[in-house]
Amino acid sequence: MxxxxxxxxxxxxxxxxxxxxxxxxxxxxxxxxxxxxxxxxxxxxxxxxxxxxxxxxxxxxxxxxxxxxxxxxxxxxxxxxxxxxxxxxxxxxxxxxxxxxxxxxxxxxxxxxxxxxxxxxxxxxxxxxxxxxxxxxxxxxxxxxxxxxxxxxxxxxxxxxxxxxxxxxxxxxxxxxxxxxxxxxxxxxxxxxxxxxxxxxxxxxxxxxKSMSIGDFHQEQVIRSALALKMHQYEDTGAIIAATTTSLPEAPGSTRNWDYRYCWMRDTYYILTAFNNIGHFEEMERYFHYIANISTKVQDKYQPLYGISGSAQLVEQELPLEGYLGNQPVRIGNDAYTHIQNDVYGQVLVALLPLYVDRRFIDPERPNPEKLIFEALRMIEVTMDQPDAGLWEFRNLAQYHAYTYLFHWAGSHAARRVAQTLGNPEMEQLATRLMHEAADHIEQCYSPGQAAFTNAIGSPHLDASGLQLIMMGYLDPNSPLTHRHLEALEKELKTPEGLFYRYRHADDFGTPETTFLICSFWYVEALACVGRVDDAIREFEKLITYTNHLGLLSEDVDAKTGSQWGNFPQAYSHVGLVNAAYRIAKKLDKPNFV
The missing domain is CATH 2.70.98.10 (Beta-galactosidase; Chain A, domain 5)
Known part of the structure; x- marks a missing residue:
């Protein structure tokens, strides 16, 4: 092929x-x-x-x-x-x-x-x-x-x-x-x-x-990825879309053809981290304001994604078009906006944390800065025991996902820092309690037989979101448990080429055929976190061979052929590259990243 x-x-x-x-x-x-x-x-x-x-x-x-x-x-x-x-x-x-x-x-x-x-x-x-x-x-x-x-x-x-x-x-x-x-x-x-x-x-x-602050580790590719990411910010509102296109298939004939021209709340943290890692403050600030604007309009729950104007209705439609290389359907809109994805509350809290604790930001200009934090914490509290569609937006499956609890934990951790900054003991007490509750749920995902955390409570399946337990600091990078968890994920999800599947079990559309690039970059970051820096460098250098002739990345890669699939260019793949390069550079040259 x-x-x-x-x-x-x-x-x-x-x-x-x-x-x-x-x-x-x-x-x-x-x-x-x-x-x-x-x-x-x-x-x-x-x-x-x-x-x-x-x-x-x-x-x-x-x-x-x-x-x-x-x-x-x-x-x-x-x-x-x-x-x-x-x-x-x-x-x-x-x-x-x-x-x-x-x-x-x-x-x-x-x-x-x-x-x-x-x-x-x-x-x-x-x-x-x-x-x-x-x-x-x-x-x-x-x-x-x-x-x-x-x-x-x-x-x-x-x-x-x-x-x-x-x-x-x-x-x-x-x-x-x-x-x-x-x-x-x-x-x-x-x-x-x-x-x-x-x-x-x-x-x-x-x-x-020139105004980017980056190390010298694969600078050329980091620069190209940063330039591509910058273009995906709709500056008028600050929103950052997942990809330029709609309906490019994740694999030929898969019907996994989605419209990615929207802003996913679940990816907020990673995007802001990327801009922070390259030292670009203006883009961070614009995106903060977009997220904060959405937060003020939320009533019952956050959606997984919103339009670039903050619009909530993204009704999915199929169009009478040929499709890319004949791949149908061609969709506009995205029904994922109706899904329950409870990790978004923690994502918002972690993303908005700098507005409250980073001295570069002037006061967020809200009459009641505690209100937004309290509302997000209350949503975490309400959804703590509620199953959801999870990070990968399963359309017909609700579980108690480890990734959701990880962001309950991380979001509560962020809220506790805000509470300490604002001197609000009530908020600090609530955030601390929710942190412990979320951690208890994460521990229920641990499978002694697999020596790893599975994707959900009671589930036997591993998925790449488990890498985030390492990257977000939930697991001690020096712990033998962490190393065993990473090795179990490698064994289950890594291809011989160094690519990573999101998961290998069947979903609503069958078994995934292609690997997900951002998961491969998460793997590189996890390797660097646990001190396997040589492995991280080797795997990173494999991944950058999957760009097109201009250094641009797609969403998915076929491990057997090296083919690009999925929407293109995929902003989140470039986010993954920027963050992985930063994590390695930080390990290689600490004095430059003090």
Whole structure:
């Protein structure tokens, strides 16, 4: 079986994201938000997905080379064939202007001849309503307007409009520019404005990278992962989505095709840890405010996930689209928002802890700062003996999960620290009691016969969330019990290639076929925690071979073929890489991480 990779690069500016294929085609771009309908979506349907490409026209095929300009999210695709070669530079403008972030809904393409006399064909056919709506075109003096959506899409270019409208070949003998906008159009000189935007965007990303505080352990991959993670933050609200896409299958034919363009509360702690580990305060603060805003609206319970605006209703629908490589169904929305996942209360408490104890943060500006903490503690108290769907969102199975109790424990621990900071003995007493209750439940998951903690009380199954008992500090990393627990997880879930399954038992959709990358990075972190640093380095270096040609990670990997599957790029896989690299670097060079 051949190795499958996602041969695409990611561009974005914290207002939108786009995926560009190695053939220059925009395979995925949603406007005006991360979770809007695609305007280009050939990734999920070659016919209904529209097209935006700058392809060569001579027969005989072509070669492609795709790369990022160093330490930026500016993407270059070079095409070579018998006629010659040319380069397409794609980017989403982002830089500081008038003391604010300039991040327009604007995709810019610069096309330069490099050698010979290449002939190209430009196609630009955006669509609406997930391919159900064909847009009307209106030709103007120097642009083409596409009408039918809430706001106008406009292509401004110095390519003859006839060539674009008729999709006719032409010789590329000078640099051409294409600026595609949603809403506010470009109303400025084309060539000079694009060059200024390109230079400013490049400078912005390089300055952002320079401000990272990272060790020298695999810096290049950490930088690329950090840049990818940054783009997944919807800056307007601070939300960070799980992945750029929807419905890319976890394995071919598995029907595990989910919409990941939302913000999962369960991953809050890991994301904030990653930004903290690279020293980026602004992103942490924005995400804190998003979480805090949701927390003020919660009445009965927290949902496992929310929309990027904080919306609670994420009704799942199936769309009449081909699907990626024919994999159906294609889903938008995610019914996991209806699930009971009780670890979210602890996740929120651990995530919000710095607002109360980190002196870099000014007062959270709430009239009653104790209220939020008390409410989350009360939810932990109420759900302490309630089964839930667990971390992996089992749709037809409720258990008393060790992972849920771990975050009851960690969240109560965080609340106790807040109580001590605020001088609130009532809160401290409640948090301490819940810590002990949660620990008692975790201990009920211990299986003497397996010398390990299973995934739930009374369950024989091990799963990768058990690694978190080590990483969160519940288990003493120097204890023989901890080492035996880790060895049992290795034996059950690790592949010979060093990848980790979430679990190996059957769920609602059968037995998982692919490994989950973030679990593999958790394993690396656990190895570093217990002092097996050489093993951690070896396994980390195996994992970074599973990126695509640009260093981007998917959600899942087929251990046998090394194929990428699942939604892409997966922000949480990059979170896992950043945190694992930090954990190793901290062990290798302690003086740099005091």
């Amino acid at each position: 051949t190795k499958h990779t996602y041969d695409m690069g990611l561009i974005g500016n914290c207002a939108f994201l786009g995926l560009i294929g190695t053939d220059t085609a925009v395979r995925w771009l949603c406007w005006p938000r991360f979770d809007s309908s695609f305007v280009f979506g050939s990734l999920l349907d070659s016919g209904k997905g529209g097209e935006f490409s700058i392809r060569p026209t001579a027969g005989g095929g072509f070669e492609s080379r795709q790369y990022y300009q160093q330490n930026t999210n500016v993407l270059c695709t070079e095409i070579t064939n018998a006629d010659g070669s040319y380069r397409v530079t794609d980017f989403a403008p982002r830089f500081e202007q008038y003391e604010r972030s300039f991040k327009p809904l604007m995709m810019v393409r610069k096309v330069e001849p490099l050698r010979g006399t290449p002939r190209v064909r430009v196609a630009c056919r955006p669509v609406g309503q997930y391919g159900e709506l064909a847009l009307n075109r209106r030709r103007s003096s120097n642009h083409i307007a596409f009408l039918g959506l809430d706001e106008e899409i406009r292509l401004t270019t110095n390519i003859p409009l006839t060539y674009v409208l008729d999709e006719e070949d032409f010789t590329l003998n000078e640099t051409k520019y294409l600026v595609l906008t949603y809403g506010a159009p470009l109303e400025a000189p084309l060539e000079s404005t694009v060059e200024r935007f390109l230079s400013s965007t490049r400078d912005y990303w390089r300055k952002w990278v």
